[in-house]
Amino acid sequence: MIEPEKEKQEPLDRELIERWRNGDQRAAAEIVGRHSSALARFAMRLGQKDEVEEIVQDTFVRAFSALDGFRAESSLRTWLFTIERRLVIDKRRRLARQGNMVEVEDQHAVTSHDALDGLMADEVSDQVARAIAGLSRMQREVFTLRVQEGRSYRQIAEILDTSEGAARVHYHNAIRAVKEYLDD
Amino acid sequence: MTDCDNSEIRDMLPDLVFGTLSAADASTVRLHLRACESCSDEIELLRVVKSVRPRAVAIDTAKIVAALPKPASQSPLRLVKGRSDEVVTTAFRGQGLWKIAAAVMIAAVGSWAGFQYLTGTGGGTSASATVATAVGTPDRGLSSPNTRDSGEMVIASSNGLGDRSGAASDGAAQAGRSNTGRTNSSMAALAVGDLSLYTDADLARMLDRLEKWDGATSAQSPVSVPILPVTERGSL
Numbered sequence: 001m002i003e004p005e006k007e008k009q010e011p012l013d014r015e016l017i018e019r020w021r022n023g024d025q026r027a028a029a030e031i032v033g034r035h036s037s038a039l040a041r042f043a044m045r046l047g048q049k050d051e052v053e054e055i056v057q058d059t060f061v062r063a064f065s066a067l068d069g070f071r072a073e074s075s076l077r078t079w080l081f082t083i084e085r086r087l088v089i090d091k092r093r094r095l096a097r098q099g100n101m102v103e104v105e106d107q108h109a110v111t112s113h114d115a116l117d118g119l120m121a122d123e124v125s126d127q128v129a130r131a132i133a134g135l136s137r138m139q140r141e142v143f144t145l146r147v148q149e150g151r152s153y154r155q156i157a158e159i160l161d162t163s164e165g166a167a168r169v170h171y172h173n174a175i176r177a178v179k180e181y182l183d184d
Numbered sequence: 185m186t187d188c189d190n191s192e193i194r195d196m197l198p199d200l201v202f203g204t205l206s207a208a209d210a211s212t213v214r215l216h217l218r219a220c221e222s223c224s225d226e227i228e229l230l231r232v233v234k235s236v237r238p239r240a241v242a243i244d245t246a247k248i249v250a251a252l253p254k255p256a257s258q259s260p261l262r263l264v265k266g267r268s269d270e271v272v273t274t275a276f277r278g279q280g281l282w283k284i285a286a287a288v289m290i291a292a293v294g295s296w297a298g299f300q301y302l303t304g305t306g307g308g309t310s311a312s313a314t315v316a317t318a319v320g321t322p323d324r325g326l327s328s329p330n331t332r333d334s335g336e337m338v339i340a341s342s343n344g345l346g347d348r349s350g351a352a353s354d355g356a357a358q359a360g361r362s363n364t365g366r367t368n369s370s371m372a373a374l375a376v377g378d379l380s381l382y383t384d385a386d387l388a389r390m391l392d393r394l395e396k397w398d399g400a401t402s403a404q405s406p407v408s409v410p411i412l413p414v415t416e417r418g419s420l
Contacts, residue, residue: 028252036245037243040240040241044241052241052243053241053243053244061253064252124232132233147198152199152204168195172194175226178229179226179229
């Protein structure tokens with residue numbers, strides 16, 4: 001499988017990182033501009049309704065603070081997704097400890113019209129969003145990364161800290177559940 | 185409708201939607217789609233799901249860029265994690281040395297001027313001095329015509345000290361007298377020695393003390409660096 005992002009953008013991302021390391025702030029601006037929309041979408045697909053910009057900013061700050069630890073074999077966006085996902089999970093756990101919400105680990109997500117309200121642009125999108133919201137958290141994240149972000153199973157495994165085999169299983173279970181929901 | 189049992193093809197459907205398949209694989213999948221209604225329906229579903237986007241959230245990228253940390257190479261002190269996980273502090277000599285030289289000279293001038301003022305050998309009014317010529321760029325070293333090497337700078341004092349040899353620095357007076365055509369201006373050349381002789385730890389300590397120094401006039405230099413008078417030709 002060809003990973004066009006890796007082919008077209010990976011060298012450019014690497015070049016930008018190197019330029020930033022040498023003090024070129026415009027390189028940092030270009031990296032942020034290139035990946036911020038995808039990070040915002042991913043945060044929302046992870047269920048983050050509020051403070052999306054804050055999550056995206058925290059992701060970039062963490063990433064730039066740890067660029068020395070960025071391994072060239074994974075794409076920058078994959079790495080950013082990994083960081084962002086951990087931030088979203090940490091935030092959920094923090095809120096759960098404060099008693100603000102119930103943290104649901106790997107059970108079916110609570111579906112609520114209010115939770116989706118304002119998130120989707122049209123009715124079809126709304127239906128699809130409900131179908132995805134009905135998946136377990138792991139299924140939802142795998143499905144989102146595979147179908148909406150075009151990540152490979154290898155990249156998904158890296159982001160979600162799981163195996164490629166497990167990612168495939170979650171994906172196939174997810175697509176079956178989405179089809180059943182939409183067929184009903 | 186039951187799902188197609190060709191899991192290999194089904195695994196490639198999202199890649200076909202994103203256009204990330206090789207030409208050969210794409211051709212194989214398209215051939216399969218012509219004959220498999222289940223996979224054709226599935227790829228249509230995937231296209232719809234892919235097109236679904238959350239409502240756009242405005243992201244202030246400028247604000248994010250402003251919040252980013254500076255790269256390690258831009259700070260005068262650089263922390264490098266060694267193989268044994270020991271933290272090794274290295275001064276970034278390429279840029280740090282000239283900055284240290286500039287900072288030390290500013291501190292030295294301030295101290296010297298303060299000394300002049302306190303001992304009454306100064307210009308009588310406020311003891312002020314200006315540092316003549318800025319330091320050059322790190323890669324070219326100090327490029328001012330009044331500098332000799334990375335360790336020294338020529339300082340022009342604005343209080344006419346050169347006219348009063350008195351008990352002031354002999355070197356300063358000597359430098360003032362030796363300046364041809366500038367007998368009425370006060371020129372004093374001071375050298376801090378060869379900074380490359382200092383260890384990274386010494387340089388780091390100097391920077392740290394300079395940062396903590398509040399700039400108040402003091403007869404005592406905040407940095408323990410030998411400050412030696414030089415002649416105009418640069419010999420000590």
